[in-house]
Amino acid sequence: MMKTIDYYMSQPYRLEIIPDKEGGFTAWYPELPGCVTCAETLEGVTAGAQDAKREWLKAALEDGVQIYEPYDEVDVSAYSGQFKIRMPKSLHRALAIHAKMEGISMNQYCNYLLAKNDALYSA
Numbered sequence: 001m002m003k004t005i006d007y008y009m010s011q012p013y014r015l016e017i018i019p020d021k022e023g024g025f026t027a028w029y030p031e032l033p034g035c036v037t038c039a040e041t042l043e044g045v046t047a048g049a050q051d052a053k054r055e056w057l058k059a060a061l062e063d064g065v066q067i068y069e070p071y072d073e074v075d076v077s078a079y080s081g082q083f084k085i086r087m088p089k090s091l092h093r094a095l096a097i098h099a100k101m102e103g104i105s106m107n108q109y110c111n112y113l114l115a116k117n118d119a120l121y122s123a
Contacts, residue, residue, distance in 0.1 A: 003067075008057045013070045015049055017042070031070055032056050 017027045020038070025045040028036040035056040039045035060067050087095075099109035 005054065005057050005061060008067055009054060011070050013053065015046075017045055017049075027052075029053060029056075031068055032060075 013029045013031050015027060015029055017025055019025055024038055024040045025042055026036065026038050027045045027049040029049070032053065035052050037045060037048040037052040039048045057067065059065070095109060096106050099106040102109060104112075
């Protein structure tokens with residue numbers, strides 16, 4: 001089934017609004033990369049966000065860009081903070097060497113790398 005702009009507009013995409021230090025507001029939808037707007041008032045930025053969302057979705061549909069469904073809020077209590085991973089011995093060695101060079105444990109180094117990469121793709 002081909003999803004329409006009305007379908008996507010009805011979805012509960014998360015809207016983040018931040019006041020600007022010099023006045024006004026910036027708003028964006030984290031799940032719609034590059035869908036950003038600014039306005040002087042909270043009412044203006046909210047209305048502008050709806051317009052920006054519609055135009056972003058319209059362009060994405062026209063250009064065949066993949067539009068992701070909004071993600072549900074995550075129940076953090078469902079996660080222990082641990083997972084096991086298998087990797088090639090050469091990667092294990094390289095990570096251990098880099099961690100030692102930084103003076104931290106390999107767990108800390110891997111956590112740093114994962115957080116750094118996640119920050120690149122979550123903006």
